[in-house]
Amino acid sequence: MTTADKEQFSCEELVELVTDYLEDKMAPEDRSRFDEHLNWCPPCVEYLRQMRGTLRLAGKLTPKDIPEPAKDGLLHAFRHWKRSAH
Amino acid sequence: MTSVEQAPASERSVGDDVLPRLLAGDEAAFLALVERYHGSMVRVARGFVASEAVAEEVAQEAWVGVLSGLATFEGRSSLKSWIFRIVTNCAKTRGQRERRSVPISALAQEETSGGPSVEPERFFDSSHPRWAGNWSVPPERWAEERLVSIETIEVVSRAIDELPPVQKQVISLRDVEGLTAEEACELLGISEANQRVLLHRARSRVRSAVEQYMKAGNLS
Numbered sequence: 001m002t003t004a005d006k007e008q009f010s011c012e013e014l015v016e017l018v019t020d021y022l023e024d025k026m027a028p029e030d031r032s033r034f035d036e037h038l039n040w041c042p043p044c045v046e047y048l049r050q051m052r053g054t055l056r057l058a059g060k061l062t063p064k065d066i067p068e069p070a071k072d073g074l075l076h077a078f079r080h081w082k083r084s085a086h
Numbered sequence: 087m088t089s090v091e092q093a094p095a096s097e098r099s100v101g102d103d104v105l106p107r108l109l110a111g112d113e114a115a116f117l118a119l120v121e122r123y124h125g126s127m128v129r130v131a132r133g134f135v136a137s138e139a140v141a142e143e144v145a146q147e148a149w150v151g152v153l154s155g156l157a158t159f160e161g162r163s164s165l166k167s168w169i170f171r172i173v174t175n176c177a178k179t180r181g182q183r184e185r186r187s188v189p190i191s192a193l194a195q196e197e198t199s200g201g202p203s204v205e206p207e208r209f210f211d212s213s214h215p216r217w218a219g220n221w222s223v224p225p226e227r228w229a230e231e232r233l234v235s236i237e238t239i240e241v242v243s244r245a246i247d248e249l250p251p252v253q254k255q256v257i258s259l260r261d262v263e264g265l266t267a268e269e270a271c272e273l274l275g276i277s278e279a280n281q282r283v284l285l286h287r288a289r290s291r292v293r294s295a296v297e298q299y300m301k302a303g304n305l306s
Contacts, residue, residue, distance in 0.1 A: 023090050
C-alpha cells in the first residue's frame with residue numbers, strides 16, 4: 001500500500017460525505033480524493049447515483065390530497081378575499 | 087465551482103402566470119397553488135407545533151395570510167419562498183403560544199447526532215487486510231423505469247413523513263420545494279452546518295427506504 005492509498009477515503013467514509021459533495025461544501029483536496037475514489041469504485045458511483053435519484057424523486061412528490069373541509073374553507077377564504085379586493 | 091444539485095425547478099414550479107391569475111381572482115389558480123404547496127407547508131409547520139392537526143390548521147391560516155398579503159407582494163423573493171416564510175412565521179407563533187417546550191434549534195442539535203448513513207454490516211470491518219471500510223454488500227443498481235414510477239415517489243413520500251421533525255422540514259424545503267440552503271437556514275433558524283447534516287441524514291434515510299423497496303420488487 002502506498003502513502004497515496006492510505007489517504008484515500010474508504011467507501012464507509014465516502015457515504016457520509018455525499019451531501020457535502022453534492023452541496024459543493026468540500027475543501028478542494030477532499031473533493032479531489034472523493035473524485036479519485038469514484039474513479040476506481042463502481043459501487044460508490046452507484047451510491048452517489050442513488051442519492052441524486054433520491055433528491056430528484058423528492059422533487060417530484062405528488063400533491064397531498066387536501067381534506068375536503070379544508071379545501072372548502074380555503075375556497076371560502078378566497079371568495080371572501082376576492083370580494084373585498086375587487 | 088460545481089453548482090449545488092437539486093431537482094430541476096420546472097418539475098415543481100406552478101407557472102409564472104400564477105400571480106396575475108390569483109390577483110384576477112382565478113379560483114382554479116388558487117386551488118392549484120394550494121394543492122402544490124399545502125403538503126410541504128404542513129410538513130414544515132409540523133416541526134414547530136405539537137400535532138399534525140395543529141400543523142394542518144397552521145397551513146390553512148397561512149393561506150389566509152398569503153391572500154391578505156398578495157396585493158402588496160412585491161416579488162422581491164419568489165412567491166414560493168414568500169409562502170414558506172408566511173407558514174413558518176404562523177407556525178412559530180403558534181408554537182410559542184402553545185409553549186412547545188423544545189425549540190427547533192435544540193431539536194436540530196439532537197437530530198444531527200445518530201447512526202451512520204449506511205448500516206456498518208455492509209462494509210468490511212477494520213480487521214479486513216485489504217478492504218477494510220469498503221463495501222461488502224454494495225448497492226445494487228436501481229432500474230431507471232422504476233425510479234420514475236408513481237409507486238417509488240409514494241415510497242419517498244412515506245419515508246419523508248416518517249423522518250424526525252427537523253430533518254423532515256429540511257428535506258421538504260430543500261429537495262421537495264427546491265429552496266436554497268440559505269433560505270432553509272433562515273426560515274428554520276438553524277446553522278448552515280446543521281442544515282447540511284440534517285439534509286444528509288434525511289436523504290440517506292430516504293435512499294435506504296427506496297433501496298428496500300427496489301429490493302423487494304426485484305425479488306417478486
